[in-house]
Amino acid sequence: MARTRTIYACQGCGNTSHKWLGKCPDCGGWNTFVEEKVEPERKSGGHSSSPGAPPRPISTLNMAEEDRFSTGISELDRVLGGGLVPGSAVLIGGDPGIGKSTLLLQAMGSLAKTRKVLYVTGEESMRQIRLRGERLGALAEGLLVYAETSLERILEAVREINPGVLVIDSVQTIASDALESSPGSVSQVREISAKLISNSKAMDIPVFLVGHVTKDGAIAGPKVLEHMVDTVLYFEGERGHAFRILRAVKNRFGSVMEIGVFEMKEEGLREVVNPSEIFLAERPEGASGSAVVSSLEGSRTILVEVQSLVCPTLFGVPRRTVVGVDYNKVMLLAAVLEKKAGIQLANHDIFLKVAGGMRLEEPAIDLGILASITSNCMDKPIDPSTVIFGEVGLAGEVRAISQVEPRVREAAKLGFKRCIMPKDNMKGLKAPSGMKLEGVSTIKEAIAKFF
Numbered sequence: 001m002a003r004t005r006t007i008y009a010c011q012g013c014g015n016t017s018h019k020w021l022g023k024c025p026d027c028g029g030w031n032t033f034v035e036e037k038v039e040p041e042r043k044s045g046g047h048s049s050s051p052g053a054p055p056r057p058i059s060t061l062n063m064a065e066e067d068r069f070s071t072g073i074s075e076l077d078r079v080l081g082g083g084l085v086p087g088s089a090v091l092i093g094g095d096p097g098i099g100k101s102t103l104l105l106q107a108m109g110s111l112a113k114t115r116k117v118l119y120v121t122g123e124e125s126m127r128q129i130r131l132r133g134e135r136l137g138a139l140a141e142g143l144l145v146y147a148e149t150s151l152e153r154i155l156e157a158v159r160e161i162n163p164g165v166l167v168i169d170s171v172q173t174i175a176s177d178a179l180e181s182s183p184g185s186v187s188q189v190r191e192i193s194a195k196l197i198s199n200s201k202a203m204d205i206p207v208f209l210v211g212h213v214t215k216d217g218a219i220a221g222p223k224v225l226e227h228m229v230d231t232v233l234y235f236e237g238e239r240g241h242a243f244r245i246l247r248a249v250k251n252r253f254g255s256v257m258e259i260g261v262f263e264m265k266e267e268g269l270r271e272v273v274n275p276s277e278i279f280l281a282e283r284p285e286g287a288s289g290s291a292v293v294s295s296l297e298g299s300r301t302i303l304v305e306v307q308s309l310v311c312p313t314l315f316g317v318p319r320r321t322v323v324g325v326d327y328n329k330v331m332l333l334a335a336v337l338e339k340k341a342g343i344q345l346a347n348h349d350i351f352l353k354v355a356g357g358m359r360l361e362e363p364a365i366d367l368g369i370l371a372s373i374t375s376n377c378m379d380k381p382i383d384p385s386t387v388i389f390g391e392v393g394l395a396g397e398v399r400a401i402s403q404v405e406p407r408v409r410e411a412a413k414l415g416f417k418r419c420i421m422p423k424d425n426m427k428g429l430k431a432p433s434g435m436k437l438e439g440v441s442t443i444k445e446a447i448a449k450f451f
Helices: 074-080 100-111 126-136 151-161 186-203 224-228 275-279 327-340 363-378 404-413 443-450
Strands: 005-010 033-038 089-094 117-121 143-147 165-169 207-211 231-236 243-251 259-265 268-271 290-297 300-312 320-323 348-354 386-388 418-422 436-440
Touching: 005 186, 074 243, 074 259, 089 100, 089 186, 089 224, 100 117, 100 126, 100 165, 100 207, 100 268, 117 126, 117 151, 126 143, 143 151, 151 186, 165 186, 186 207, 186 224, 259 275, 275 300, 290 363, 290 404, 300 363, 300 404, 320 327, 327 348, 327 363, 327 443, 348 363, 363 386, 363 418, 363 443, 386 443, 404 418, 418 443, 436 443
Parallel strands: 089 207, 089 231, 117 143, 117 165, 165 207, 290 386, 320 348, 386 418, 418 436
Antiparallel strands: 005 033, 231 243, 243 259, 259 268, 290 300, 300 348
C-alpha cells in the first residue's frame, strides 16, 4: 500500500518542495511554506471508466448560442460577456473590503426573484448576511443562505436543493474531510475547487467562487485554480475613492476587454452608466498639467483626466512617481520628449496620475500623457474643451490607433469642441457637429497645437 507523503507548499503561489524553504523561489514570499500531507493517487489502470463522445469533425459541432440569463446588474452582465452561462464557474478576487460580497449579494438578491439561489458563506454568520441583505435591499424568498465550511455538507445541500445559482464565499474557508490540511491551504483549495466545478457542470448550475488575494493583488492559492474556472474577475479600486472597477482577465464566454464601473454608496454598489461624466466632474479649470485622454475598454469609450506635476529635483537622481499607467511607458515618453522635442526633464521630478482611480493600458493614451507632462513643464494650461489621443513612437512620430469614431462621438457627446489625434486617422473621418478635428504626425506638431 502506498503511504501518505509530506510536502511543503507555498500558500502564496502553490509552489511545492520536498523540504522547507524560507523564501519561495517562484513568488519570492518569505515564510509561506507550510507542511501538507498528500494522499497517494489511485491508479485507474490506463482505462477510462466512462468513455466520452467519439471524435467528430469540427464543422458538425452544434453552434447554438449559450442560454445566458441576466444577473440583474447590467455592469456585471457586460463583464461576463452578456450574462451568466449555465454550468459556468466564475472566480472573483479583490482586496479585503473592496465589495466582492456586496456585489454578489446584490446580484443574488435580484436573481432570487426568478430562480432559487444558494449563498454559502464560510466567513460570516447568517445574522450578518441578513443585516447586509436588509441594507442592500436583497431580501428575497428565493435567496437561501447557508453558513457552512464543510465541502461534503455543502455538496449534499446543493444536490438536495438543486439551486439555479451557487455562491461560495469564500473558497479559502471551505475544507474537505478527505484532506488533513487546514482550510485555505493549497491542497484544500485545489481539491475543493475541482469538486465544486465538476459538480456544477454536471448539474448545469453556474457557480461563483470568491477568492482571497495575496499582498501583490493576485488570487491566493495554486495558479491552477485560475485555469480550472471559466471566468476570472478582479474587483479593483482605491480605498480613498468611491469608484470600483470590475475587470475580466479570463473569460471563455466573452471578451476580456470589458470593464464594469460601480460607485460605492451607503446602500451598496451603484452602477455607473456613463463613467466619463463621473471621472471628469471635478476637473480644475485653467490648471497646467491636466489633459483629457480617450481610452477604449472593450466596447466602452471612457474619457479620463491625466494630471502631471513636473518640478526641479533637489536630489542627484530625479524622482518618478506614476499612478494609473505603466511606469515604463511614462519614462519612455519623457525620454522621447527630451530627445525629439528639446524639453529638458533630466533634472526634474515627474509625478503623474490618472484621476478617479482608473488604470489605463492601451497605446492611445500616449499622446495625452505627453501633453500632460509638457503642459505642466511649460506651465501652460491646455484648452479644457480639448480631448487628446494617439500612440507615440520612439522616433517622435504619432501613430494611428483603432476605433477612432466611437472616441470622437463620446467626446462630442460630453461637450468637447476640439480633438487632437493622429493624422492618419483623419482619412474618411467625418467630424460631429461642433467638433473640430486636428491631425498631427509628430510630437512637435502636437505640442504646437496643445496651447
